[in-house]
Amino acid sequence: MEIPDPFQTFVAKKYANSKGLVYDFFAKEWYLKTACCGEELYAPNKKTMTKIRLYHTRNECLGGY
Ligand SMILES: [Zn+2]
Numbered sequence: 001m002e003i004p005d006p007f008q009t010f011v012a013k014k015y016a017n018s019k020g021l022v023y024d025f026f027a028k029e030w031y032l033k034t035a036c037c038g039e040e041l042y043a044p045n046k047k048t049m050t051k052i053r054l055y056h057t058r059n060e061c062l063g064g065y
Helices: 006-019 046-060
Strands: 021-024 029-033 040-043
Touching: 029 046, 040 046
Parallel strands: none
Antiparallel strands: 021 029, 029 040
């Protein structure tokens, strides 16, 4: 496995953060494991998930900013 440079890692993480969205059919919720720190987030819909994710990265997570 190659060692990526920091910028590539940043882009990959940013991409993974929005792409890792999964719908949990059993819980009937959206599930996202954040790329920044691996925190697991749940939301009833995509719009709420986006809000929760932004709140997390801005207020809760020290890994992103
Ligand atoms: Zn985080």
